[in-house]
Amino acid sequence: MRGLFRFTLLALLLVAVAMTSAIVTMHFAIHGTEVTVPNLRGMTLGEAGQQTAALGLGMHVESRLYSADVPKGRVVNQLPAAGTVVRHGWRVWLTESLGPLEQAIPNVVGMDERMAALTIRHAGLEMGATAQMPWPDAQPGTVMAQNPEANAQDVASPVVSLLVAAEMPPAPNGLVMPDVQGQPFTTVISELTGAGLRVVTVKQQSVTGMGAGMVIGQNPPAGYRVDPTVTVTLIVAK
Numbered sequence: 001m002r003g004l005f006r007f008t009l010l011a012l013l014l015v016a017v018a019m020t021s022a023i024v025t026m027h028f029a030i031h032g033t034e035v036t037v038p039n040l041r042g043m044t045l046g047e048a049g050q051q052t053a054a055l056g057l058g059m060h061v062e063s064r065l066y067s068a069d070v071p072k073g074r075v076v077n078q079l080p081a082a083g084t085v086v087r088h089g090w091r092v093w094l095t096e097s098l099g100p101l102e103q104a105i106p107n108v109v110g111m112d113e114r115m116a117a118l119t120i121r122h123a124g125l126e127m128g129a130t131a132q133m134p135w136p137d138a139q140p141g142t143v144m145a146q147n148p149e150a151n152a153q154d155v156a157s158p159v160v161s162l163l164v165a166a167e168m169p170p171a172p173n174g175l176v177m178p179d180v181q182g183q184p185f186t187t188v189i190s191e192l193t194g195a196g197l198r199v200v201t202v203k204q205q206s207v208t209g210m211g212a213g214m215v216i217g218q219n220p221p222a223g224y225r226v227d228p229t230v231t232v233t234l235i236v237a238k
Contacts, residue, residue, distance in 0.1 A: 035087070036086075037078075037080050039082035040078050041070075043075050044074055057091070059091065060092070065095055077095035104150070105125070105151055106119050109146055109150070110142065111143050113141050113143060126158050133163060134165070139165065144163050147160070180215050181222075184215070185213045198232065203234070205236070205237065216235050220232070
């Protein structure tokens, strides 16, 4: 009976040792692949690469930003942050400093889109998104706005985005607003209403050297594509 008890106790002890060994092995198998992300801010890209490679981590430069306090070519930001525990082989995303902004943002408003792009790249900057918008008073392909603006301060990114004039969409009836200035008011009214347009607002203005009843101004301007929903405003000499 005593021998059976000793055998059972020994068997239980062996099972406990085996389970403890399995738990320890599993712990190292799971946690042995974890790595703490180092602080790479301020390092050169070469130094950051050595640090991450030594820990079995990957590295990728995601973006570049201007920085007044971090020298050019060094890490200005990182993701995941320093101290984060990640898996072995995890990739760390870096932002490289371009140093302080040394060259002014050029003014490309009014330029042709192609010339604007060349000017931006010549200044050492990158082309960002280009949006297009129909604009009646601008030649298609002309830059109407830019971001950042010319000579902007506290610019973070070297990317310049543009807003470019596009072709005006055709009006439903294909009508283009004629130039009616210098014509008699009665003649203009007949011409515009005959084309299906509405003239509901008429302003009068004294003009030296211009006969009464002559059209001296119009809105929309000549060349603007219009349709029957557009209201035409005329300025008439009195």
